[in-house]
Amino acid sequence: MSLTSIVCKLLESIVRDKITEHLDHNELIKPSQHGFVKHRSCQTNLLEFMEIVTEAIDQGDAVDLVYLDFSKAFDKVSHQKLILKLNSHGIGGYVLKWIEAWLSGRRQRVVIKGKFSGWTIVESGVPQGSVLGPLGFIVYINDVDGCATDITTMKKFADDTKAANRIRNEQDKMNLQQCLDKLVKWAEEWDMQFNINKCKVMHLGRHNLKYSYTMNGVELKSVEEETDVGIKLANNLKPGLQCAAAAGKAKFVLSQVSRAFHFRDKSVFLNLYKQFVRPHLEFCVPVWCPWQEGDKLVLEKVQMKAVTMISGLQSKEYEDKLKELNLQSLQERRIRYDMLQVFKLMHNYDDVDRRQFFQTAGEESVRVTRQSSDALNILTTRCKTEVRRNFFTNRVAENWNKLPENIKGAGNIKTFKSLYDKIPEQH
Numbered sequence: 001m002s003l004t005s006i007v008c009k010l011l012e013s014i015v016r017d018k019i020t021e022h023l024d025h026n027e028l029i030k031p032s033q034h035g036f037v038k039h040r041s042c043q044t045n046l047l048e049f050m051e052i053v054t055e056a057i058d059q060g061d062a063v064d065l066v067y068l069d070f071s072k073a074f075d076k077v078s079h080q081k082l083i084l085k086l087n088s089h090g091i092g093g094y095v096l097k098w099i100e101a102w103l104s105g106r107r108q109r110v111v112i113k114g115k116f117s118g119w120t121i122v123e124s125g126v127p128q129g130s131v132l133g134p135l136g137f138i139v140y141i142n143d144v145d146g147c148a149t150d151i152t153t154m155k156k157f158a159d160d161t162k163a164a165n166r167i168r169n170e171q172d173k174m175n176l177q178q179c180l181d182k183l184v185k186w187a188e189e190w191d192m193q194f195n196i197n198k199c200k201v202m203h204l205g206r207h208n209l210k211y212s213y214t215m216n217g218v219e220l221k222s223v224e225e226e227t228d229v230g231i232k233l234a235n236n237l238k239p240g241l242q243c244a245a246a247a248g249k250a251k252f253v254l255s256q257v258s259r260a261f262h263f264r265d266k267s268v269f270l271n272l273y274k275q276f277v278r279p280h281l282e283f284c285v286p287v288w289c290p291w292q293e294g295d296k297l298v299l300e301k302v303q304m305k306a307v308t309m310i311s312g313l314q315s316k317e318y319e320d321k322l323k324e325l326n327l328q329s330l331q332e333r334r335i336r337y338d339m340l341q342v343f344k345l346m347h348n349y350d351d352v353d354r355r356q357f358f359q360t361a362g363e364e365s366v367r368v369t370r371q372s373s374d375a376l377n378i379l380t381t382r383c384k385t386e387v388r389r390n391f392f393t394n395r396v397a398e399n400w401n402k403l404p405e406n407i408k409g410a411g412n413i414k415t416f417k418s419l420y421d422k423i424p425e426q427h
Helices: 003-025 042-058 079-088 093-103 133-140 142-148 170-189 240-260 266-282 293-309 318-325 330-346 392-402 413-421
Strands: 062-068 153-157 160-167 200-204 225-228 231-234
Touching: 003 093, 003 133, 042 062, 042 153, 042 160, 042 392, 062 170, 079 093, 079 133, 133 142, 142 153, 142 170, 160 170, 200 225, 231 240, 240 266, 240 293, 266 293, 266 330, 293 318, 293 330, 330 392, 330 413
Parallel strands: none
Antiparallel strands: 062 160, 062 200, 153 160, 225 231
């Protein structure tokens, strides 16, 4: 990397930090955005969304969910209109002038087998691979939430956007359709474009009337499953599809690792498994944690296979091999992930409102009972459906409430993990 490139990246980082500080201080980025935002992630995006959807289904309502697909999203951003958007967010002065200079004068050409096209001026698109580009993009689409004021929810992870509405009557259907019409109009106004052939609608709920929706006069395709920020979501909201997909990816990677290493030393192979295989089995797992034994076994079998590949183990049974390797079962690790996510919510490590997930015993309106003896205890609620009963909000209460007070009130995440891992029952 040249000295000029290093200096440019350094300046980008300084400008990005300055803008981020301004946006955070003034709370200008809409809470629907979870991509490239501090203390938000794929997991917070999915948890917030699934909380809303599972609660609606549990209450007997239908939900229509539309997955939106921007066509070449990052490449469509108009440089002139991006400057207007940044200015409307209170970013001006030398910072805005620097960004304007940074965007201007960019050229590109195509090279194929040593043949060069002519140079073309680039008038749109945030520069790919840049430090500042992603932040510019989320500012550019920040006001798209104005199209969703009459529907239940809209969630974004960078350009991955979904809109959902409870459907109780014809008016609810019309509200969602009007939202889609506004989105098309917004895209036209700001030189963006939806790839309508890839925009899809999913109908959730037993009594869903399965209304049809259009964008720009084209009827959206109805699907029974879709990949949502890396997670397979089925219209029954059960995690079986994701379990199978996660296990499939993990087994594929495990097979590659096993072919590359014929001598499977305990230390080396175990580290390879932890680094390259297990993450596929645990990505955003608090969102889709399985409760049926068949789904649990689909995941656990991958670890069972990995363990049997390790050379030099004395034990024969799977549980004994785990102890010999100082390894937890995937089920134990899923509970740990749950508890860690609750801790983050309770102590505001994630930038989401904990109250949308659960009520704690320390809140004023709570009646004093055995369950409310600890202010950090989670109060349980009754659920009608299997999906809602086993979703994060309700699933975590029993295990969390059993934790000692010093663990629930730990000073930071590192201390929480250390104290939690010392609980005898976890080993």
